[in-house]
Every structure is written in C-alpha cells, then in structure tokens.
Amino acid sequence: MRLSRLKWHQPILKWADRIAKGSSVALAGLSKVSIASVPAFFAAYLTDIQTGLWIPVALVAAPTIAGLRRRANNSNLDQVHRLLDQICEETFKNEVFQLEQHRRVTLFRYVPFTWRKFPFFGGWLIPIERSGSSTRATRAIFRAHDDGEQCNGIAGRAWARRSEIYVDQLPNLKLDSSDIKVAEYAEKTFMSVHEARKRSSGVQSLLGIPIEIEGKKWGVIVIDSTHPKIKDKAATKIFRTLNPTLTNFLKGLGS
Numbered sequence: 001m002r003l004s005r006l007k008w009h010q011p012i013l014k015w016a017d018r019i020a021k022g023s024s025v026a027l028a029g030l031s032k033v034s035i036a037s038v039p040a041f042f043a044a045y046l047t048d049i050q051t052g053l054w055i056p057v058a059l060v061a062a063p064t065i066a067g068l069r070r071r072a073n074n075s076n077l078d079q080v081h082r083l084l085d086q087i088c089e090e091t092f093k094n095e096v097f098q099l100e101q102h103r104r105v106t107l108f109r110y111v112p113f114t115w116r117k118f119p120f121f122g123g124w125l126i127p128i129e130r131s132g133s134s135t136r137a138t139r140a141i142f143r144a145h146d147d148g149e150q151c152n153g154i155a156g157r158a159w160a161r162r163s164e165i166y167v168d169q170l171p172n173l174k175l176d177s178s179d180i181k182v183a184e185y186a187e188k189t190f191m192s193v194h195e196a197r198k199r200s201s202g203v204q205s206l207l208g209i210p211i212e213i214e215g216k217k218w219g220v221i222v223i224d225s226t227h228p229k230i231k232d233k234a235a236t237k238i239f240r241t242l243n244p245t246l247t248n249f250l251k252g253l254g255s
Helices: 009-030 040-051 054-072 075-091 153-161 179-189 193-197 232-251
Strands: 103-113 121-130 165-167 205-213 216-225
Touching: 009 040, 009 054, 040 054, 075 103, 075 121, 075 216, 075 232, 121 153, 121 216, 153 165, 153 205, 153 216, 179 193, 205 232, 216 232
Parallel strands: none
Antiparallel strands: 103 121, 103 216, 165 205, 205 216
C-alpha cells in the first residue's frame, strides 16, 4: 500500500456537494407548492416530484456526499505529515543517514476491520501517513485485538499497553538473516518468526508511542531507525509538545 493522496477527486466532490445541497433546497421548496396553483403542463412534473423518490434520494445524497467530501479532504493529513516531519527532524537531530528511509515516523490508525489482512475483523493498526517523501509504500499492518496478547509488533504492543515501547540494538536482518537473528528480532519486536523474516530494511531500533484523543485510544506512532539506538527522550519530548496540535488534526479526519 502506498501512502499517497489523490487530488483529482476533490473538485468533483466539491461540485457534487454543491449540486446535492442546491437540489435538496429546491426540492424542499417544491414539496410545499400546491399542485392546483401551477400551470397544468407543470402539474404532472410537480406531482412526480412530491410523490416520487426525488426528495428522499436528495435528503440521503446531500449528507452522504458532504461526508465523503470531508473524509476526502487532504488538508488535515497534509498538516499531520508536517508534524511527523518535525518529530523526525527533532528525534534524529545532528544524526547522519545515507538515505531518508533509514529513519522514519509512521502514523498508524486503529480500524476494527481491514480487507488487507486476514482474519479481517478484530482490530488492526493500519498506516495512514509517514514522514518524508520517499519509501511511502508499506505493507506494515499490526494486530490491535481486544486481547493484548494477540497484539503484535511494536505498534500493537504500544496500543495494548497504552504506553511507549522502545527497543534497540536489534539484529540487522539486512546483513544477517540467520535463523538465530530472525528469532531474536521476532522476540524483541513481538512478531512471529515468519513476520520477522520479511523485514529486510535493516531497522535496528523502534519506538512506539500510543495516541489517545479525549481519553480514547486512536492509534500509534512508530519511529524506526537503522541506527542501533533512537534518542527516545528527544522523541517523546517533541511528541508531547506537538501532541495537542496533532490530535486536533486527527479529530478532523473523521471516524
């Protein structure tokens, strides 16, 4: 899955929203017009409008399209992306990386269902935004089950514990993917050996930070690095500073 946002649909939904709202107002007005007061040639059309499905359809379509427009609005995610970039910059300040993908901040959101991961239901953390502009394709989806023992990955365990989780000095599976190293990586990151074996990015340290909005769990931020350690105190400090602003934008993403 690539964490990109389409732009072409926004003007379409904008005009569809305007048309739907305008139609609803017009049809609401016509519903109160007396058929006896209009010319005969228009009476048949007015009767069809007042007794047919035009008005119910418009009353359903208008809020539906308005809701789709709000959910498709990228402005909040654009702001979230900037905040993730800030967290990334402050966390890895004065550190040198060969590539942007060697340190990232990824935002995961809780959903009760996803078609991208079996068994589909039961709670998942799916990626919706990431710092930087490259390596935005990711298949990382973590279990966020009601039973904390079933929550996997640093993201899943941070979600279950409702507290930060930091692991460092992980084996570099890009250099050594022996059974022993894979098993060690799996144990430290709360994953199965099968899941760990698919990790080939060379990540050696991870920090999971749960996000709550108005006392309810919303999602998790995961910071990863190819360096053996992350400056976790710097990361949590900048997160707490930006968290009020971040959660305001997350509220605007809807449910």
